[in-house]
Amino acid sequence: MKMMKPKQRLAALLLLPLLSSWACSPTPETPAPGEEGAEHAGEEHEERIVELTPEAAERAQIETVPVGVRSLAAELETTGRVDFDRNRVSHVSPRIQGRVHAVRALLGQRVGKGETMAVLDSIELGRAKADFLQAHARHELAEQNLEREEKLYADRISSGQEVLEARSAHSEADAALASARETLHLVGLRDEAIEALGYDDPQASLYPVRAPFGGKVVEKHVTVGELVTPEQNIFTVADLDRVWIWNDVYERDLRQVHLDDDAEVRVDAFPDATFSGQVSYLSDQVDADTRTVRARIDAENPDGKLRPGMFATVRLSDPHAAGSSEAAPERPVVPEGAVQRDGEEFLAFVALGPNRFEVRELQIGRRAGGEVEVLAGLEEGERVVVEGAFLLKSEASKDSLGEGHEH
Numbered sequence: 001m002k003m004m005k006p007k008q009r010l011a012a013l014l015l016l017p018l019l020s021s022w023a024c025s026p027t028p029e030t031p032a033p034g035e036e037g038a039e040h041a042g043e044e045h046e047e048r049i050v051e052l053t054p055e056a057a058e059r060a061q062i063e064t065v066p067v068g069v070r071s072l073a074a075e076l077e078t079t080g081r082v083d084f085d086r087n088r089v090s091h092v093s094p095r096i097q098g099r100v101h102a103v104r105a106l107l108g109q110r111v112g113k114g115e116t117m118a119v120l121d122s123i124e125l126g127r128a129k130a131d132f133l134q135a136h137a138r139h140e141l142a143e144q145n146l147e148r149e150e151k152l153y154a155d156r157i158s159s160g161q162e163v164l165e166a167r168s169a170h171s172e173a174d175a176a177l178a179s180a181r182e183t184l185h186l187v188g189l190r191d192e193a194i195e196a197l198g199y200d201d202p203q204a205s206l207y208p209v210r211a212p213f214g215g216k217v218v219e220k221h222v223t224v225g226e227l228v229t230p231e232q233n234i235f236t237v238a239d240l241d242r243v244w245i246w247n248d249v250y251e252r253d254l255r256q257v258h259l260d261d262d263a264e265v266r267v268d269a270f271p272d273a274t275f276s277g278q279v280s281y282l283s284d285q286v287d288a289d290t291r292t293v294r295a296r297i298d299a300e301n302p303d304g305k306l307r308p309g310m311f312a313t314v315r316l317s318d319p320h321a322a323g324s325s326e327a328a329p330e331r332p333v334v335p336e337g338a339v340q341r342d343g344e345e346f347l348a349f350v351a352l353g354p355n356r357f358e359v360r361e362l363q364i365g366r367r368a369g370g371e372v373e374v375l376a377g378l379e380e381g382e383r384v385v386v387e388g389a390f391l392l393k394s395e396a397s398k399d400s401l402g403e404g405h406e407h
Contacts, residue, residue: 048359050349050395057355062388064351065338069380071330075317075368076256080247080297082267082310088239090212095187097229098122098207100222105235107220111211117235118209118222125187126205129197132180135173142166142173215239216304238308243301245277245312248292257282257316263297264315267306275299275306279316317368331365332374338384339364339372340393348378349385349392357385359396 052060098120105117149166152158184194187207197204219236228234245265249257259282265275277299286293297314299306306312339362340347346362365373378384385392 048396049352050357050359050392052355052357052391052395054355056391057388060388060391062392063386064383065335065386067332067334067374067378067380067382067384069330070333072333072366072368072371072373075315075366076249076253077367078247078249078295078314078316080245080265080312080314082306082308082312083244083246084218084238084240084308085242085244085298088213088215088242090215090237091233092117092209092212092235092237093230093233094118094120094207094209094228095230096120096122096124096128096207097227098125098205100224100226100228101206103220103222103224105211105217105220107217109217110215111217111237112214113211115211116208117211117217120207120209120228121205122207123205125207128180128183128187129201129204132177132184132194133197133199135177135180139170139173139177142170146170209234211237213237213239240301240304240306243299243306243308244280245297245299245306245314247295247297247312247314248287248290249282249295251286251291251293254293257293257295262317263299264317265297265299265306266313266315267310269310270305273305275301277314315367332378332380333371334374334378334384335386336367336370336372337386337389340389342393342397347393347396348374349389350378351383351385357392359392 052062099122100118101121102119103117104119105111105115111117146163146166146169149158149163153160153163181191181194188210215237216239217235218238220234221232222228222234245263257279259279261279263277263279265277266273277297279295280298281294281296283294334348338348340349346364348360348362349357350360352358360377362377363375365375367373
């Protein structure tokens with residue numbers, strides 16, 4: 001073993017107390033597993049506060065209501081699509097070929113039942129009317145001839161054979177007249193119009209195309225001078241005072257939907273309007289791919305605001321659940337206006353004091369009667385903002401982006 005030199009021994013003796021002191025001093029504590037994450041988690045969920053100046057609060061006209069606690073009736077919300085009431089839609093076609101003489105109905109115009117929508121100039125109609133007039137004249141002549149022959153036979157002037165021939169001619173004329181009349185019936189002429197026909201009518205070939213019922217012209221496929229046939233759809237008329245809303249109900253929610261259940265319909269175009277309806281149809285089949293059942297709502301549409309093709313939000317109330325053993329438990333409840341949506345999150349603003357509010361993330365449950373059930377995030381008695389929340393949401397967004405907010 002190599003011996004240390006005197007200077008090396010002296011240095012070692014001087015360092016020994018320092019090394020002993022370091023070894024005996026407490027070691028800095030290392031955070032226990034999970035403690036650091038918990039600290040950060042606390043930072044992530046720290047209170048989000050929004051403060052407004054008195055002037056800003058006054059401009060926002062903020063109103064608050066206390067959080068109540070009660071049980072909400074079962075209600076189901078689905079997305080649907082507005083459609084025509086297919087029982088009140090008619091594709092209008094002429095009953096006879098003709099060239100368009102005039103167009104009286106315009107796209108979007110409301111028409112009454114029996115109102116003339118277009119006028120055709122039809123050679124076929126003119127020929128049918130002429131055939132009827134000729135058949136009518138022959139019938140009158142055959143009738144007169146039969147009366148004359150029967151009188152002559154009674155006076156023993158005419159033979160029985162001549163009477164038989166007159167009766168046969170009268171029968172043929174009678175059949176021809178009935179056939180000509182039926183032809184005019186088929187093109188839409190009523191008996192009173194047929195009886196009024198005359199040889200000197202300059203409009204004998206004009207044929208009116210009439211609305212089958214009152215409604216709105218939603219399609220128009222005709223112009224003046226065009227040749228149209230019975231196979232062509234020249235107008236579509238729809239009664240929009242009542243519409244259908246088709247929506248798909250998930251299999252798991254079927255027990256909440258029944259025929260004649262009341263429905264509340266809303267569309268984005270008119271956010272402040274509510275339309276009443278009822279469940280009129282529920283399919284007996286479940287779609288194998290989507291696991292949904294097709295349901296139809298009949299909704300009143302007196303102002304014509306609901307238009308086919310619109311997307312709609314449908315809320316179905318389940319009156320059968322109100323008195324059942326499966327009634328919902330009592331939970332915090334707030335008005336719909338208190339719940340704000342921020343992406344996938346639902347938020348509410350809780351009043352902490354004058355012009356001071358806390359942003360709360362919510363878990364929501366059922367909706368019914370303009371109220372929302374809160375599963376987590378609020379307590380009974382806390383006051384939440386129901387008016388002016390838009391400004392608070394804007395201020396909270398600024399704060400989260402580091403832009404600050406108004407003071």
